[in-house]
Amino acid sequence: MQITLKDIARMADVAESTVSRALNDKPGVGKDTKRKILKIAQENNYRPNQLARGLAANKTNMIAVILSEMDSPGNIEIVKSIEKSADEKGYQIILCNTNNQEEKEKNYLSLLESNQVDGAIFIGGKLVGSHLLRASFSPKNNIVLVNRLAEENFFTSVLTDYSQGIFKAVKHLVGEGFKNIALICGHQNDLIEEEKISGYKLALREAGLEVKPELIFPTKADRQAGYDVFLDIIEKDVIPDAFISTRELTTIGLVEAIKMGGYFIPDDFAVVGYGDNILTSIIDPPLTVISEPVGKIANYSFEFLLKLINEKMNEQQIEVLTPELIIRESSISKYN
Structure with a gap:
């Protein structure tokens, strides 16, 4: 069973807040106590709950990549490139497949709306529905569309000139x-x-x-x-x-x-x-x-999302790429 913060506090005979400060290298913990806590954590292979930590800090370093279909080799290559870029920036991805079903897309969208991920990249799919359009109106919902159209495009997008x-x-x-x-x-x-x-x-x-x-x-x-x-x-x-x-x-x-x-x-x-x-x-x-320029599609979409997450994008951006x-x-x- 995975050891928890509470377990370490009990084993070290200290408060959970002390364990948290020690593990996050924050001041207020004596050297001997800190050494004891770190030793217990190492010996028991302690791994912090990234999602819980992220929710507390209002940032998870996780993004959702939401595919309309898994059967497209081109889409899979885009996902692989996004994952590589995300890993280099310290992010992890959650891969979601809607199979072009609106209800599944709504369920995955809830990951973003409940702050379980910092942003979402939607790859492919039908014309943007009202649920996704409504989500775009909230500045906390960081959304990038890849090869997907909307009647009223309020989205930062990366498009292929098919x-x-x-x-x-x-x-x-x-x-x-x-x-x-x-x-x-x-x-x-x-x-x-x-x-x-x-x-x-x-x-x-x-x-x-x-x-x-x-x-x-x-x-x-x-x-x-x-x-x-x-x-x-x-x-x-x-x-x-x-x-x-x-x-x-x-x-x-x-x-x-x-x-x-x-x-x-x-x-x-x-x-x-x-x-x-x-x-x-x-x-x-x-x-x-x-x-399709798969590498460029992935790079633009992830970089756009990163700018949205870090509040470094002042206005919507759209990049249109031409196939070779x-x-x-x-x-x-x-x-x-």
Whole structure:
């Protein structure tokens, strides 16, 4: 059983306040008494309750990182980078997954509102709801949004320019001679996916190509959906010569289906995926990807939160970052 402050006081035959002063190196404790208390604490492997100490001091050195979904490798990479930055500054993170459920998000938000954490970073998710908006009105609630939108943005935010990322991919494929470019994406009621669809349409128009609704395929964000959508596509009248997949798991399924059908990448179909991570790196041939600046997203979001916690931010800040297109073999035309 973990030894407590009260246990040490009893073993040293002193008051709990004396133990507290000794352990926190504060004046008012004799040298012999302090030495005795520290020896007892060391021998019994005493560890202070960080949360209890934090609540007493109105600071916990803990932050909540609240994910809309755990299935996104890109989001996990952002979390890992935030954790590294937090550790360097003496903070710990509590990782929370809402699975896009509003009630779960409200429950995790209570960690912030009850001062159990010093701040919260929300990564991804639907349009900000009224519960989160209300929380933002209190100056004690330190909140940073990552890749999440609000109708009235009262939040310090770090955003990815998803539209520009897809725009770059379409422009590259058109430059390689591909004309019928399919978009495997999420549904338009997802604001992030809507941004990607917008970038796709804009790039086609600027290239003088027709936007064909029959080449836009909304799917679920999983491997099976990517596999199934290809089987549906090859039965249709308009067959694409290139694909852009906006999510990692969908890309994996799409590539598997192309290969299982006896087709070759990029000879039969060019493919551009999303996210430069462990999942997309195993694809053969090497996959052209739209890569988010994960490190910058993490650094900006944590530094913004730190400024809010330390009351060093005078006004809301918004940072918009542009994805990079990393060109590899999967999208290079054999005719160029």
